Amino acid sequence: MSCGVSDDTIVAAHSNQLRDGKGRGVKAHDYRIAYLCYTCHTAIDQGKDLNKQDRVDLWETAHRKTIGWLFENGKLKA
Template sequence: MRDSKRLAEIRKLPCVRCGNPNSQAAHSNWAKHGKGRGIKADDSFTVPLCHVCHSDFDQYKLGNREQSEAMFEKWLAKTELMMRKNEDVF
């Protein structure tokens, strides 16, 4: 499902990994979240990542697929807290 309001809110948050204030909405890379060949995951499975962290995440430079999936799940929970509280949770 596409949710432009959520994506706009995600982009206002700092990078969930390094705290950089300039972030992008990074989608999940897993089929369980709706990802498919040429199809982005559901927008509800997005986290704020800066350009460098987003690129490293998508290229599995932060860990293998299993590690990346576990990391993303933690980031997703942290992102939900950040959106609810509208503050940093670093």
């Protein structure tokens, strides 16, 4: 949902933001996921080429796209 790649490396990447409950050995809740390919997941998690705000912005954009996709495709319902 970040770069548009649709391959077999796509996973539900949890938020790494402290406000989402992320901590040492603790993952954020499952509703704070973004579908990311391996390359995007690595870039956001390890961020060698991105500053912290860029990583947050990319993850948040992918998260919104993921949630939208889940609703539009009947995977989540309100």
